[in-house]
Amino acid sequence: MWGKRDDMIVHEEEPFNAEPRPAALAGQPLTPTEAFYSRNHGPSPDLDPATWRLRIDGLVDRELVLSLCELQQRFALRTEVVTLGCAGNRRAELLAVRPIPGQVPWGPATISTAAWTGVSLADVLAEAGPGAGAAHVAFTAPDVSPSVVPPQPYGGSISLPKACSGEVLLAWGMNGAPLPRIHGGPVRVVVPGYIGARSVKWVQRISVQAQPSENYFQAEDYRLLPPDAEPGPGRGISLGPLAMTSGILCPDDDDAGARLPAGPTDVIGYAFAAEGRTIVRVDVSLDGGGTWNQAAVDDPPSPWAWQLWHTTLDLPVGPAEITARAWDDTGATQPEFPASLWNPAGYDNNSWARVRVDVG
């Protein structure tokens, strides 16, 4: 069930949970669809686009039931480049600090970027007309998670202002092709800037409501708890917007086995700023942060996407640790160690990025 297949590291076959090898992401602003990470809580539903329907209900003036054809014809087409990142990205480093039972040991590549095509959720909501008391927009999908007791379909919610902000999409296209089933086809939600968990795949129902979704994955999972806390409904910080983070894609830890030649070596990575922020500097170090080189940082391919960076380091013979940290335009940077960020479900590890390699 656990293994490596082509460019993907498959952590679980059922539900399918896989991330690309870091090198598969290196230097590409848009991630090829076949290398885009896939995080699931249940089997992928097999929905027929011809019979798929989207229901919009709850605190609305007009309930809507839309076919894919109606969704495509009644609302303005929109394509956006958006980075999705799993809240559990880089959990493996937290697991090395203290066990986190029952969670996928994600590496640093549970983050990917695609061009998503669909319509703005705001336009669809405007037609339904959110009514008095509307404050949240909940999404429900048919994929049933067997790990929740009792088993329940996947769901989540975002605030009404975010849902009406225009950038949230109902997408049926990915990188210029129909949205593959594994990525939520025929239609998924894409919530730019938020943890991937809110970009609900295979969406079938959108409910406008006064409170956040009571679905397990909103009310209990995907919450950041203090280290000594017990998970429970409503406890902890409900994760929405992603925190600033970064990762080293090349070389990666895998190269340790292969042994790198000494000398000038390209170091390539990504950095992702929180919503409304920009990455303005990335530092890279060979001595654990004693001294730093500044990498070249690319502009983001869109306001909702990561920024790639690269530099060249002169690697000496022997074991080496490469460290990176990003800075945003508030002058904030990442915490140094994963140990201080450890939390019971292993979310939001945004400590300095590190890879260990063997040189010579």
Added chain:
Amino acid sequence: MWGKRDDMIVHEEEPFNAEPRPAALAGQPLTPTEAFYSRNHGPSPDLDPATWRLRIDGLVDRELVLSLCELQQRFALRTEVVTLGCAGNRRAELLAVRPIPGQVPWGPATISTAAWTGVSLADVLAEAGPGAGAAHVAFTAPDVSPSVVPPQPYGGSISLPKACSGEVLLAWGMNGAPLPRIHGGPVRVVVPGYIGARSVKWVQRISVQAQPSENYFQAEDYRLLPPDAEPGPGRGISLGPLAMTSGILCPDDDDAGARLPAGPTDVIGYAFAAEGRTIVRVDVSLDGGGTWNQAAVDDPPSPWAWQLWHTTLDLPVGPAEITARAWDDTGATQPEFPASLWNPAGYDNNSWARVRVDVG
């Protein structure tokens, strides 16, 4: 020239640079005017409100010259609760890591909150009409900094979108009274969410321009540099929005001399989220982060203000270090150590807040 006066710690008399004793800020959402920190680069100008004029020029359709009376009568009155924080807040902890010559050794109280009354800069700019190519709004004041070679008056700029966002004020009132001279009277700029340096005091000229201000305090000072970089025009990250930070106000390091009684002790502090964020958790520790208590965190008194927090810790006899760190709604927290944040001018120290006290 250096000393302590009532509730203020005066770092310099001329230019006047003073912060309150931390305890003077504790538990008060709004800082009393007499305890509000004061950061200056030159002598305070003595401007007569009757003859003061504000000139709006540059890339505008209509140049304006406004008296205080015209400013007050032609635009809608607006009062906002706004926290101002110095980019050098908590520099003392960086100084303990490595010297930072020529900079004020600010403690954790170079941050204060007031209700500011004035008019929206956006309204004034709308009357002037920003023209083609307008991208930045520069402020100039008459206070001459003798430390810059050659000496030059103080200035700075913000982006046009921020200037037109509505929340930026031209303020003549502070906490319900006329703006005192030491805080920029008759009129200052108040830029919510940004480092205090952009909230230019004694403002006399507002220029709409294509580029940021070329003033020393924009082009060269108030920039975050890598540890080994030399300051120079245009180098480093030009600081605008403030990074998330926190401070412990009570007890403070001063209480070390006084010796605290053992037993349950109120610990009070502030946390300030970056623009567009909210503080959702504050952890407090007596063992350097080995275990954490969660403090009670108040709602901010406005979207542009800090959040106060408090908890009770059972202090054992002996020397103790109290540590605090804030978390925002992206699940991001503060870096652990000031050493990793050291930079040549000593800005943006937002590492975990710490005070050392003697108990028993």
